[in-house]
Amino acid sequence: MSVTIYDIAEHARVSIATVSRVFNEHPRVSEATRRRVFRVADELGYEPHASAQSLARKNTQIVSAVVPMMTSFFFMEVLRGMQDRLDESDHDLLVYAARTLDRVDGQLARALQRGRADGMLLASTPITPSRARRLAASRRPLVLVDSYHEDFDSVTIDNVRGGADAVRHLLARGHERIGLLLPLAESVPGRDRLDGARQAFREADVDLDPQLVVRAEWDTEMHGFTRYAGYRAMQQLLALPASERPTAVFACADVMALGALRAAREAGLSVPGDLEVVGFDDIESSAYVGLTTFRQPMVEMGTLATELLLRRMREPDTEPSHTVFAPRLVVRETTGAATTALA
Amino acid sequence: MSVTIYDIAEHARVSIATVSRVFNEHPRVSEATRRRVFRVADELGYEPHASAQSLARKNTQIVSAVVPMMTSFFFMEVLRGMQDRLDESDHDLLVYAARTLDRVDGQLARALQRGRADGMLLASTPITPSRARRLAASRRPLVLVDSYHEDFDSVTIDNVRGGADAVRHLLARGHERIGLLLPLAESVPGRDRLDGARQAFREADVDLDPQLVVRAEWDTEMHGFTRYAGYRAMQQLLALPASERPTAVFACADVMALGALRAAREAGLSVPGDLEVVGFDDIESSAYVGLTTFRQPMVEMGTLATELLLRRMREPDTEPSHTVFAPRLVVRETTGAATTALA
DNA sequence: GGCCGCATTGAAAGCGCTTACACAAAGCGC
DNA sequence: GCGCTTTGTGTAAGCGCTTTCAATGCGGCC
Numbered sequence: 253m254s255v256t257i258y259d260i261a262e263h264a265r266v267s268i269a270t271v272s273r274v275f276n277e278h279p280r281v282s283e284a285t286r287r288r289v290f291r292v293a294d295e296l297g298y299e300p301h302a303s304a305q306s307l308a309r310k311n312t313q314i315v316s317a318v319v320p321m322m323t324s325f326f327f328m329e330v331l332r333g334m335q336d337r338l339d340e341s342d343h344d345l346l347v348y349a350a351r352t353l354d355r356v357d358g359q360l361a362r363a364l365q366r367g368r369a370d371g372m373l374l375a376s377t378p379i380t381p382s383r384a385r386r387l388a389a390s391r392r393p394l395v396l397v398d399s400y401h402e403d404f405d406s407v408t409i410d411n412v413r414g415g416a417d418a419v420r421h422l423l424a425r426g427h428e429r430i431g432l433l434l435p436l437a438e439s440v441p442g443r444d445r446l447d448g449a450r451q452a453f454r455e456a457d458v459d460l461d462p463q464l465v466v467r468a469e470w471d472t473e474m475h476g477f478t479r480y481a482g483y484r485a486m487q488q489l490l491a492l493p494a495s496e497r498p499t500a501v502f503a504c505a506d507v508m509a510l511g512a513l514r515a516a517r518e519a520g521l522s523v524p525g526d527l528e529v530v531g532f533d534d535i536e537s538s539a540y541v542g543l544t545t546f547r548q549p550m551v552e553m554g555t556l557a558t559e560l561l562l563r564r565m566r567e568p569d570t571e572p573s574h575t576v577f578a579p580r581l582v583v584r585e586t587t588g589a590a591t592t593a594l595a
Numbered sequence: 596m597s598v599t600i601y602d603i604a605e606h607a608r609v610s611i612a613t614v615s616r617v618f619n620e621h622p623r624v625s626e627a628t629r630r631r632v633f634r635v636a637d638e639l640g641y642e643p644h645a646s647a648q649s650l651a652r653k654n655t656q657i658v659s660a661v662v663p664m665m666t667s668f669f670f671m672e673v674l675r676g677m678q679d680r681l682d683e684s685d686h687d688l689l690v691y692a693a694r695t696l697d698r699v700d701g702q703l704a705r706a707l708q709r710g711r712a713d714g715m716l717l718a719s720t721p722i723t724p725s726r727a728r729r730l731a732a733s734r735r736p737l738v739l740v741d742s743y744h745e746d747f748d749s750v751t752i753d754n755v756r757g758g759a760d761a762v763r764h765l766l767a768r769g770h771e772r773i774g775l776l777l778p779l780a781e782s783v784p785g786r787d788r789l790d791g792a793r794q795a796f797r798e799a800d801v802d803l804d805p806q807l808v809v810r811a812e813w814d815t816e817m818h819g820f821t822r823y824a825g826y827r828a829m830q831q832l833l834a835l836p837a838s839e840r841p842t843a844v845f846a847c848a849d850v851m852a853l854g855a856l857r858a859a860r861e862a863g864l865s866v867p868g869d870l871e872v873v874g875f876d877d878i879e880s881s882a883y884v885g886l887t888t889f890r891q892p893m894v895e896m897g898t899l900a901t902e903l904l905l906r907r908m909r910e911p912d913t914e915p916s917h918t919v920f921a922p923r924l925v926v927r928e929t930t931g932a933a934t935t936a937l938a
Numbered sequence: 939g940g941c942c943g944c945a946t947t948g949a950a951a952g953c954g955c956t957t958a959c960a961c962a963a964a965g966c967g968c
Numbered sequence: 969g970c971g972c973t974t975t976g977t978g979t980a981a982g983c984g985c986t987t988t989c990a991a992t993g994c995g996g997c998c
Binding site: 254297299301302304314321324325327328335339344346347348349351364367479514518536537541591 | 597640642643644645646647648649650655657664667668670671674675678679682687688689690691692694701705707708709710711732822853857861879880883884934
């Protein structure tokens with residue numbers, strides 16, 4: 253019922269091969285028939301059939317993205333970057349969003365189905381040995397975003413450095429009792445940021461009071477990356493005797509920092525007067541509430557990852573590349589900056 | 596190089612037809628061969644080729660979603676709802692995100708390509724006559740989310756009622772000088788909310804001072820649905836002589852309300868002391884800043900729209916259905932509620 | 939023993955497109 | 969005018985799967 257190249261061929265009195273050539277911009281088609289075919293195609297309202305093209309060409313012009321939606325803002329921005337790049341090169345984007353981390357494997361399996369997508373972007377997913385094996389076995393072009401494995405292209409952010417810089421920033425502002433709000437130990441970025449923080453403490457020869465390190469054991473299916481987790485973790489710190497409380501806090505994610513701010517506010521503390529706070533990510537709300545944080549160039553990460561993927565699709569046998577972005581400190585009110593303008 | 600049913604057929608000493616039957620759970624296959632085929636398929640690591648299946652079956656098991664990313668939170672939530680429903684029924688989701696409204700038509704065209712998706716979800720996109728024609732001509736199952744057209748299934752929210760309720764809420768709190776922060780006139784939800792607001796004023800026999808109605812002429816490519824637009828619009832209201840200023844404001848979207856709050860804060864006004872504010876949407880930040888607003892059941896809208904789409908894909912010739920959700924008022928601090936708990 | 943009906947399987951024709959190969963016609967230099 | 973390349977087009981063989989139709993073999997029945 254819908255128009256095929258056969259219909260066009262018939263009306264334009266050429267073979268289907270010629271029709272196909274016209275649409276594929278094959279050089280050896282006479283101007284006259286080109287015109288005729290286009291005109292007929294137009295009249296008939298022809299549109300190529302994507303699946304048929306895929307089957308014949310052995311590629312789909314589709315890229316899939318597997319993304320745990322833990323921090324929706326991060327996800328959105330990365331996605332936006334991907335779309336931007338994909339739009340330019342006529343690829344479509346198949347999204348496999350996993351609500352929680354344990355659903356990632358299911359989505360991964362679907363994304364890996366043969367003949368669905370030509371390449372895959374995998375975001376914020378720890379690459380366990382078993383996943384690595386599965387991914388490698390699929391022999392499908394793949395780029396990791398916000399996670400790392402030596403065998404695959406990756407685009408990440410320097411979390412160790414971010415963690416260290418966060419603590420350095422607070423130390424420089426005169427704090428010694430610095431609280432750390434951490435996600436679950438499973439979180440690789442969380443671990444790295446903690447490592448960085450530890451390193452900064454050592455450098456400065458400041459002791460890190462274990463009491464001040466709180467792991468968010470709430471909302472575990474999100475690895476603790478939620479407001480509520482940050483809120484509860486902060487409450488735990490605020491429950492300490494006044495003299496032992498932190499004077500500043502580094503939260504491993506902005507969502508947690510927002511929860512922490514809330515807890516502080518409810519406890520009657522003024523920020524930055526009584527407590528200074530640093531987050532990580534620079535999500536949308538952060539500028540709004542004046543949270544000092546580390547900016548992750550999310551859109552760029554998405555764009556670059558896509559760029560790398562497209563390249564790898566062209567040249568599958570190059571060595572994996574690893575790009576590491578530096579998180580950029582954005583100082584705002586929660587660590588004493590004057591009110592910043594709303595861009 | 597990759598495994599096909601031919602390989603399995605050969606190893607299992609059956610015909611490809613039988614292999615296909617086994618995978619499609621055809622009833623008339625002997626238990627013995629079923630087992631054998633599965634075993635061989637397992638050993639060889641067979642996975643069906645999606646494009647080939649699509650071509651032969653004349654369907655793709657793919658649904659596409661065209662979404663302007665204007666309010667990323669809204670988008671995310673709707674998407675989440677869609678994914679949830681799609682996961683259950685083994686469909687994949689192709690996302691065409693448009694950065695700005697004028698890019699929607701391009702994405703629409705791509706989404707409509709024959710053989711790409713079996714159905715389409717179209718969010719937050721005004722259905723102009725020309726779009727309606729194009730969509731109808733494509734004869735593709737389609738459900739609108741957050742926009743309306745009589746010819747297509749739709750899932751929307753009652754914006755007129757929301758606008759009215761917002762104003763009623765403020766009137767009930769004793770305000771008479773109520774400011775209205777509107778997006779561009781092109782925005783259909785914006786128009787509807789304004790209509791509702793007008794209606795509420797009439798009912799209460801209160802005159803609406805035209806000075807207090809501000810259309811956000813900033814960030815026009817987002818129809819004014821941004822913080823900055825709300826911020827500037829609010830500044831405009833605050834520039835009025837003190838006696839003529841509003842004592843309360845209804846912003847047509849939470850993002851605008853947030854900008855407005857910011858402007859108020861910078862002007863030294865306390866909220867809700869000097870100014871009360873009502874938004875619309877209930878985005879993530881709203882609970883955090885204590886913004887009174889109207890909740891849109893975004894996830895449910897996504898889920899329901901998908902449900903309707905799947906139904907329409909099964910039964911294409913039923914009458915279009917139109918579901919209208921009621922926006923639910925959530926009273927928070929910006930209109931005087933006590934501090935609410937962080938859920 | 940012959941016939942029927944059923945369960946199981948295979949052969950083959952698509953689905954709509956791309957592309958290798960073949961071939962005719964046209965252009966070129968000599 | 970000859971062989972040569974170049975240009976334009978058609979034929980047909982896939983791509984990997986589904987599905988119709990027909991064939992086979994089997995037990996059961998009279």
